[in-house]
Amino acid sequence: MPSAPPRLPIRVDPLPYEDRLLPRDPLQVELVVIHCTELPDLATAREYGERVLYPDSGTGNSGHFYIDRDGGVHRWVAVDRVAHHVGGFNPQSVGIELVNTGRYPDWLDSRRQAMDEDYSDAQLASLVALLQVLQADLPGLRHIAGHEDLDTAMVEASDDPARQVHRKRDPGPRFPWARVLDAVALQRLRP
Numbered sequence: 103m104p105s106a107p108p109r110l111p112i113r114v115d116p117l118p119y120e121d122r123l124l125p126r127d128p129l130q131v132e133l134v135v136i137h138c139t140e141l142p143d144l145a146t147a148r149e150y151g152e153r154v155l156y157p158d159s160g161t162g163n164s165g166h167f168y169i170d171r172d173g174g175v176h177r178w179v180a181v182d183r184v185a186h187h188v189g190g191f192n193p194q195s196v197g198i199e200l201v202n203t204g205r206y207p208d209w210l211d212s213r214r215q216a217m218d219e220d221y222s223d224a225q226l227a228s229l230v231a232l233l234q235v236l237q238a239d240l241p242g243l244r245h246i247a248g249h250e251d252l253d254t255a256m257v258e259a260s261d262d263p264a265r266q267v268h269r270k271r272d273p274g275p276r277f278p279w280a281r282v283l284d285a286v287a288l289q290r291l292r293p
Contacts, residue, residue: 110175110228110231110232110235111175112167112175112176112177112232113174113175113176113177114176114177115176115177115178116177116178116179116180117151117152117162117164117178117179118152119154119159119160119161119162120178120179120180120183122159122160122161123159123161123179123183123184123185123186124183124184124193125182125183125184126182126183126184126193127182128181128182128239128240129240129241129242130193130194130242131181131194131195131196131240131242131243132194132195132242132243132244132245133191133194133195133196133243133244133245133246133247133291134195134196134197134198134233134236134243134245134246134247134288135165135187135188135191135195135196135197135198135246135247135248135249135252136198136200136229136246136247136248136249136272136273136277136282137165137187137188137197137198137199137200137248137249137272137273138199138200138201138202138204138217138221138272138273138274138277139168139199139200139201139202139204140202140203140204140205140206140209140272141201141203141204141206142203142206143201144168144170144174144176144201147168147199147201148178150162150163150164151163151164151165151178155186156186161186162186163186163187164178164179164185164186164187164197164199165178165179165185165187165196165197165198165199166178166179166180166181166183166185166187166196166197166198167196167197167198167199167232168198168199168200168201169198169199169200169201169225169228169229169232170201170225171201171202171222171224171225172222172224172225173222173224173225173227173228174228175228175232181196181236181239181240185197187199187249188249188252188253189253190252191247191252196236196240196243198229198232198233200221200225200229200273200277201225202217202219202221202272202273202274203219204217204219204271204272204274205217205271208260208261209260210257210258210259210260210267210269211259211260211261211267212259212260212261212262212265212267213261215267215268215271217271217272217274217275217276218276219276220276221273221276221277221278226278226281226282229282230282230285230286233246233282233285233286233288234285234286237286237287237288243288244288244289245288245289245290245291246282246283246286246288246289246290246291247290247291247292248272248273248277248279249270249272249273250268250270250271250272250273250274251290251291251292252291253269253270254268254270255268255269255270256268256269257269
């Protein structure tokens with residue numbers, strides 16, 4: 103008999119438009135996508151998450167879960183809703199955002215593509231615990247990917263239109279894939 107997942111305090115703070123996101127059967131979820139916010143803090147991530155970017159539905163971009171640097175876990179979108187976090191994979195995935203500056207504030211500047219902030223031990227411990235909870239709750243969950251694995255588009259650099267940069271690089275080169283994959287029974291997906 104498999105051991106029960108660890109108890110994990112999760113602060114539930116739904117986005118104002120959560121009920122307008124498309125409903126789904128959680129049994130459809132087969133993928134977790136790891137992101138970093140590429141923003142300075144959780145409060146700024148919340149501001150971005152609350153922005154309505156799709157006027158027809160009155161919704162915006164966000165992950166399901168956010169993990170702050172201190173390891174605090176926040177659920178902004180229930181897993182029975184489709185969040186907008188990675189194009190082409192939203193209906194079958196859960197998005198987890200780790201607070202990390204990434205390339206902030208010059209995301210597409212070709213001179214500013216380094217992602218130098220390490221993820222905290224508290225963040226990573228909470229991430230592993232959350233992944234274990236999700237595996238217990240979502241029987242179809244089999245895969246994990248980074249946003250950068252799924253969105254490989256190149257775009258013009260903001261400082262030089264003749265140069266191309268990756269649109270998405272998260273969770274980035276400092277994300278410890280081996281540590282996370284050793285702790286969970288998920289296979290990394292790289293289409």
